[in-house]
Amino acid sequence: MTTKYTEGEPIRDTKAPEGPIEDRWEKRKFGAKLVNPANKRKLNVIVIGTGLAGGSAAATLGELGYNVKSFCYQDSPRRAHSIAAQGGINAAKNYRGDGDSTYRLFYDTVKGGDFRARESNVYRLAQVSVNIIDQAVAQGVPFAREYGGLLDTRSFGGAQVSRTFYARGQTGQQLLLGAYQALERQIAAGTVEMHTRHEMLDLIVSDGRARGVIVRDMVTGEIERHIADAVVLASGGYGNVFFLSTNAKGCNTTAIWRAHRRGAMFANPCYTQIHPTCIPVSGDYQSKLTLMSESLRNDGRVWVPVKAGDDRPVSQIPEDERDYYLERIYPAFGNLVPRDIASRAAKNVCDEGRGVGPGGLGVYLDFADAIRRLGRDAVEKKYGNLFEMYERITGEDPYTQPMRIYPAVHYTMGGLWVDYDLQSTIPGLFVIGEANFSDHGANRLGASALMQGLADGYFVLPTTIGDYLADGPYGEVDEEAVAEAEIAVREKINKLLSNNGDRTADSYHRELGKLMWDYCGMERTEESLRKALERIPELREEFWKNVKVSGEADELNQALERAGRVGDFFDLAELMCIDALHRTESCGGHFRAESQDADGEALRDDENFAYVAAWEYGEQGPVLHKEDLDYEYVKMSQRSYK
Amino acid sequence: MGMNLTLKVWRQKGPEDTGRMVTYRVEDVSPDMSFLEMLDVLNERLILEGDDPVAFDHDCREGICGMCGMVINGVAHGEQVATTTCQLHMRHFEDNAVITIEPWRAAPFPVVKDLVVDRSAFDRIIQAGGFVSVPAGSAPDAHSVPVKKVDADAAFDAATCIGCGACVAACPNGSASLFTAAKITHLSLLPQGQPERDSRAKAMVEQMDAEGFGGCTNTGECTAVCPKGIPLDTIAQMNRDYLKASK
Numbered sequence A: 001m002t003t004k005y006t007e008g009e010p011i012r013d014t015k016a017p018e019g020p021i022e023d024r025w026e027k028r029k030f031g032a033k034l035v036n037p038a039n040k041r042k043l044n045v046i047v048i049g050t051g052l053a054g055g056s057a058a059a060t061l062g063e064l065g066y067n068v069k070s071f072c073y074q075d076s077p078r079r080a081h082s083i084a085a086q087g088g089i090n091a092a093k094n095y096r097g098d099g100d101s102t103y104r105l106f107y108d109t110v111k112g113g114d115f116r117a118r119e120s121n122v123y124r125l126a127q128v129s130v131n132i133i134d135q136a137v138a139q140g141v142p143f144a145r146e147y148g149g150l151l152d153t154r155s156f157g158g159a160q161v162s163r164t165f166y167a168r169g170q171t172g173q174q175l176l177l178g179a180y181q182a183l184e185r186q187i188a189a190g191t192v193e194m195h196t197r198h199e200m201l202d203l204i205v206s207d208g209r210a211r212g213v214i215v216r217d218m219v220t221g222e223i224e225r226h227i228a229d230a231v232v233l234a235s236g237g238y239g240n241v242f243f244l245s246t247n248a249k250g251c252n253t254t255a256i257w258r259a260h261r262r263g264a265m266f267a268n269p270c271y272t273q274i275h276p277t278c279i280p281v282s283g284d285y286q287s288k289l290t291l292m293s294e295s296l297r298n299d300g301r302v303w304v305p306v307k308a309g310d311d312r313p314v315s316q317i318p319e320d321e322r323d324y325y326l327e328r329i330y331p332a333f334g335n336l337v338p339r340d341i342a343s344r345a346a347k348n349v350c351d352e353g354r355g356v357g358p359g360g361l362g363v364y365l366d367f368a369d370a371i372r373r374l375g376r377d378a379v380e381k382k383y384g385n386l387f388e389m390y391e392r393i394t395g396e397d398p399y400t401q402p403m404r405i406y407p408a409v410h411y412t413m414g415g416l417w418v419d420y421d422l423q424s425t426i427p428g429l430f431v432i433g434e435a436n437f438s439d440h441g442a443n444r445l446g447a448s449a450l451m452q453g454l455a456d457g458y459f460v461l462p463t464t465i466g467d468y469l470a471d472g473p474y475g476e477v478d479e480e481a482v483a484e485a486e487i488a489v490r491e492k493i494n495k496l497l498s499n500n501g502d503r504t505a506d507s508y509h510r511e512l513g514k515l516m517w518d519y520c521g522m523e524r525t526e527e528s529l530r531k532a533l534e535r536i537p538e539l540r541e542e543f544w545k546n547v548k549v550s551g552e553a554d555e556l557n558q559a560l561e562r563a564g565r566v567g568d569f570f571d572l573a574e575l576m577c578i579d580a581l582h583r584t585e586s587c588g589g590h591f592r593a594e595s596q597d598a599d600g601e602a603l604r605d606d607e608n609f610a611y612v613a614a615w616e617y618g619e620q621g622p623v624l625h626k627e628d629l630d631y632e633y634v635k636m637s638q639r640s641y642k
Numbered sequence B: 001m002g003m004n005l006t007l008k009v010w011r012q013k014g015p016e017d018t019g020r021m022v023t024y025r026v027e028d029v030s031p032d033m034s035f036l037e038m039l040d041v042l043n044e045r046l047i048l049e050g051d052d053p054v055a056f057d058h059d060c061r062e063g064i065c066g067m068c069g070m071v072i073n074g075v076a077h078g079e080q081v082a083t084t085t086c087q088l089h090m091r092h093f094e095d096n097a098v099i100t101i102e103p104w105r106a107a108p109f110p111v112v113k114d115l116v117v118d119r120s121a122f123d124r125i126i127q128a129g130g131f132v133s134v135p136a137g138s139a140p141d142a143h144s145v146p147v148k149k150v151d152a153d154a155a156f157d158a159a160t161c162i163g164c165g166a167c168v169a170a171c172p173n174g175s176a177s178l179f180t181a182a183k184i185t186h187l188s189l190l191p192q193g194q195p196e197r198d199s200r201a202k203a204m205v206e207q208m209d210a211e212g213f214g215g216c217t218n219t220g221e222c223t224a225v226c227p228k229g230i231p232l233d234t235i236a237q238m239n240r241d242y243l244k245a246s247k
Helices: A020-030 A051-062 A102-112 A121-137 A171-189 A254-261 A292-299 A325-329 A340-352 A368-374 A375-396 A449-469 A479-498 A505-520 A526-546 A556-581 B035-047 B118-131 B148-160 B168-170 B177-188 B195-210 B220-227 B233-246
Strands: A045-049 A068-073 A193-195 A200-205 A209-217 A223-227 A230-233 A273-279 A301-305 A362-368 A403-412 A430-431 A609-614 A623-628 B004-009 B020-029 B097-100 B112-113
Touching: A020 A121, A020 A449, A045 A051, A045 A209, A051 A068, A051 A171, A051 A193, A051 A449, A068 A200, A068 A254, A102 A505, A102 B097, A121 A171, A121 A449, A171 A375, A171 A449, A171 B148, A193 B118, A200 A223, A209 A230, A209 A479, A209 A609, A223 A479, A230 A340, A230 A449, A254 A556, A273 A292, A273 A340, A292 A375, A292 B148, A301 A325, A301 B233, A325 A340, A340 A362, A340 A403, A362 A556, A430 A556, A479 B004, A505 A526, A505 B035, A526 A556, A526 A623, A526 B097, A556 A609, A556 B035, B020 B035, B118 B195, B148 B177, B168 B220, B177 B195, B177 B220, B177 B233, B195 B233
Parallel strands: A045 A068, A045 A230, A068 A193, A230 A430, B004 B097
Antiparallel strands: A200 A209, A209 A223, A273 A403, A301 A362, A362 A403, A609 A623, B004 B020
C-alpha cells in the first residue's frame, strides 16, 4: 500500500511575466517568438479531444497555418461532452453597467476557487473572456437576446453581477457547434486532418520532448503512431473515476494519465466538484447521472422526514414531521447555500437514515409552496423544461409530488500541471481545458468551464505554442522511444484479451467508483482515505488478474476500450486519495472532516497549504512538488453563509 | 418485479458481413432503466459468456450529443416523441414484449458493426459550408450588430439539431434534408450568416446530393422522429436559399 510519498524540489518558475497583473498577458504576447507564415506549414501539431478547448484550438492552429492532426474517440468531433453544459458562459463585458469589470471577474474566480488558483492565469482568463463572446457571436452562436436586439445575461452562483451569457439551457451545445463548425472549415481547407473514432493510448517522448502519440483506430483495432513537433491534450476531466457522474460514458483519464506516466506532473487530483441537484440513482444498473439546473433551488424547498426510516408517502407526512434542513441550519441563505454546502448537508441527512427513494439516497425538492404561491402556470414557465426532463427519467410528476435529488460528481478542478504558457512539465506537451489544473483552484464557479475551455483554445494556446514551435521543427524522433511506447500499448491490450476471468470491466469500475464515492467523495477523513488506499491496490490487482474481455484486438471492441480505461482509473484513484490524505485542510470541493469550523464549514489552512500540489510519477510512489501561491492582489478570507 | 423481454437485435460483424437478426432473452428488467442501460445489462452477460457484446454508439446519455440512435420496433429512437434512444425508458414497454432493434438504414450511413453506422457524411456536409468564416480574434464587439429577438430565437430553434441522423433513417427516400436545412436556416436567419449565405446553401445541398442522400418529397417522417423537433419548414427555407443561389 502506498500512502507514502516523497517530497521533491518546489516549483519556482511558472513563466508568468513580472509586473502589474493587467500588463502580464500583453507582455507575454509581445515576448512570444513568432513563426514565419511559410514555416508554419512545416510544423506539425497533434490535438487530442474536440471539446470546447480542443476543437477551438485545432481550428485556430489550422487557421494560423500549422499542420494539425485532431483526434477524438467519438464518431464526430461535434459529440464531445462540452455539448452537455447547460447554464452559460461568464464574460466581463459589463453590458449591464452593474459594476462588472475584468478585475471583478478575476476576483470572484479566485475567491470562488477558495484561494487555491494562480492569480496571473485567472486574470488573463478574465481579460480574454470578452473576446470569446465576440468570437462566438461572429460565428453565429444564437445567444439569448432581448427585444432591443442586444445580448441577454443572467446572474449565476457566486456572483453579484449579471455576466452570464446563455443560449436557453443549451449554451454548451451552441458554443461547441460554433467551434466544431470552425474546425470543419479547416478540415475542408486541408489544414486539419481529422481522425474520429481514434483513442490516444500513449504519449511519445523523445529527447525529453513530447513528439507524438500512439493511438488505436477503434474501428479496425490498428495501433498507429503519429509524430509531431508538439502535442496538445484537451481530453477533458476525470469525474468518471467515480463510475457514476454527470460526464459522458466515454470520458476517461487515459490520455492525461499516460502523459503523467511519461513525466507530466498531475496537480491537485483531489479537487473534484459535486453538484447538489442531480437525479438520484434508481438501481444497480444505473450508467450515469443527470444534472438539473441549480436554478431549481430558487423556488424549491429541500426537506427530508424528521424520523429516520420513515417510508410513508409524502402526502402522509405532516408538515411538523418534515425537516427543511437547509432553512434550519442556514437561515440566512436557506436553500440557496453554495454547491458544496448543499451537497454535504444532503449526504449528512442520508447518512442519518433520513434519505428518501431507492436506497435512501435522495432528498426532496418540493415545489408545492411555489405552486401555491405563484400558481402552476408561473412555475411551468420558469421550470417547465426541467420538470419535463425529470418526468422523462423518473416517470414521476414533479407538479404533484416533490422531486428527489442527490449530489453527483460533475467536474474535476485538478489535472495536469501547466505553467503560464499552458505547457506541462514535458516540453512540447500543452494541456488545455478541463484536462489541466489551472484557473479554478479548489472549486469552479458556475458558467466558468465554458469560458476557460474557449479562452485556452481560441486565444491563449495559439500564442504560447507559437513561442515553442518557433524553435522547431524538432527533427527525427528516437525510433526506440516510439517502438517502446507501441509495444507497451500492444502488451496491455493482449493482457486484457488473454485473461480468462469472470468479471467485466464495468463491474470493477462500479466497485472502484463506489469506493471512491464513499471514501474520497463529498467528505474525506484520514480513516476513510487510508481505507481506500488499502483497498484500491487489492482491487486493481484482482482486476488485472480476473477481468474478462471478449472479442479480438483487431475489430471494433467496446469491451476492450472500457477495460483499458478502467485500468488507468485505478492508478488515478490511488493518486487522488494520496493527494486528499496529504492535504489535511478543507478547501473548496475538498472537505476534510477533521478541518471544519464550529459551524461545520470548510476550514482552510493557509499557513501550511497555500500551494498547488504537483505530483510527479515515481516507481517508488509519487513525488510531491509544491508551487507556492502568492496573493498579491486578492485578500484571502474565510467564506461564511450562515 | 422486473420485466421479461425478447430482443431481436441486428448483428453484423462488419461492413462486408450480410448481417442477421439474433434473438436474446433479457430478464428482470427494471422499468426505471433507460433503453441503453437495458442493453448494458445484456452486454455484461454476453461478455461473461465470451460472446461479442452488441456494439452501439452512445456517449452523453442525456439526449444532447447525438451519438446514440437505433431503430426500435421500426421507429427511429423508438415511439416516444422528441426523445433520443438514451432518454427512452423501459417503463414505456409492456412486460413480455418483443422488441426489434436495428441500425439506421440508409446507403450513405454504412453499417460499421451491429448497430453502429458511419455518419461522417454529415460532417462533410458541414465542411461544404455550414459555418461562418471568422478567424479567431478578428470579431467585432458582440453588440456592434443587434439581432431581432424573434430571429435569434428562430435561429436557435434550428440550431438545436444534434446531428443524430434519425431524420435520414426515418425518411423513405433516405434524405438528409432536415439536417442540412437546420444548419442553413440557423445561419440564414442571422446577420452574421449573410455574406456566405448563397455559397453556403449551394455547396451544402450539392454535398448532400454527392453523398447519395435522397431527395425530399415532403413526407414529414423526419420531423416526426426528430428528438429536437426541428420544424419541416426549415426545408422550405433551404429550398428558397438554394434556388436564389442557383439563379
